Amino acid sequence: MRPLLLLLCCLEVATAFVSANRGIASSSPTQLAGGYDATVGADPKTPIQFFTLPGNTCPYAQRTHITLNELGLPYDVTEVTGMPKPDWYLKINPRGKVPAIRVPTADYAVIYESAICNEFLCDYATFMKQTQTLMPTDPFARARIRLLNDHCDNVFSKTQFTFLMNKDDSKDEELCNEMEEALQMYEDALVESKGPYLLGEDFTIADLHLLPFIQRLVITLKHWKTYELPTEKFPKLVKWVQSCLERDSVKESSMSREKTIEVYSRFVEADYSFGGLNKNK
Numbered sequence: 001m002r003p004l005l006l007l008l009c010c011l012e013v014a015t016a017f018v019s020a021n022r023g024i025a026s027s028s029p030t031q032l033a034g035g036y037d038a039t040v041g042a043d044p045k046t047p048i049q050f051f052t053l054p055g056n057t058c059p060y061a062q063r064t065h066i067t068l069n070e071l072g073l074p075y076d077v078t079e080v081t082g083m084p085k086p087d088w089y090l091k092i093n094p095r096g097k098v099p100a101i102r103v104p105t106a107d108y109a110v111i112y113e114s115a116i117c118n119e120f121l122c123d124y125a126t127f128m129k130q131t132q133t134l135m136p137t138d139p140f141a142r143a144r145i146r147l148l149n150d151h152c153d154n155v156f157s158k159t160q161f162t163f164l165m166n167k168d169d170s171k172d173e174e175l176c177n178e179m180e181e182a183l184q185m186y187e188d189a190l191v192e193s194k195g196p197y198l199l200g201e202d203f204t205i206a207d208l209h210l211l212p213f214i215q216r217l218v219i220t221l222k223h224w225k226t227y228e229l230p231t232e233k234f235p236k237l238v239k240w241v242q243s244c245l246e247r248d249s250v251k252e253s254s255m256s257r258e259k260t261i262e263v264y265s266r267f268v269e270a271d272y273s274f275g276g277l278n279k280n281k
Helices: 003-021 059-071 087-092 114-127 139-165 169-193 205-225 235-245 257-270
Strands: 049-052 076-079 100-103 109-112
Touching: 049 059, 059 114, 059 205, 100 114, 109 114, 114 205, 139 169, 139 205, 139 257, 169 205, 169 235, 205 235, 205 257
Parallel strands: 049 076
Antiparallel strands: 049 100, 100 109
């Protein structure tokens, strides 16, 4: 039997067991503090383990947190603490990054990188004959989602953090313009789709992939750069932000404004590189 088919079959058995006890539509995460040896002792009834940082601080992990909540999949949360990451977590994800998900009932199969985790979870939900619209079946729509997500990761997020971390005031206008040029792709997408979301009526992976970064942009750039998304330039995008923030899945996975400023104060003071996204020399 092929490994993927084995994984999905095991997941089907696990979910059937859990849904009978907890209900697949209501996820009630168990908070497991980071530092315990998560390579052993996992509850064999746990269908999905979700590994993240404490306090909803990571935008990449927030993507997968939103996905799990939107799909209503039952899962447990393990918070990974410490730098460098503890050895037990490096055995799970050798890259040491979050998010990662692990499936104890499928021979402890591990999936990591947020985009891969999220597509897997949607495929799993579809395999389980669960109706989901986060990742459509239409190949053109799927390609559109991936192109929007690629733009977020390789274009927009670099301009966002380079602008935020810039210490030379004379460069702010240029860097702000570059960021707004990158944001224009999303305004255009919303005009084309007729909204309220990037692909139209349905909230998809494209929305949840971008949103954690826009959330942080709205708070941090207003605080450090007195910048707000101009409604005259981005009317659709401003409305999109509000529509997304009203979703329960987003509320449950978000930091407060005060917590966001607290976390990013450390980054700004340390001139943090954000994994290479900060392009200031």
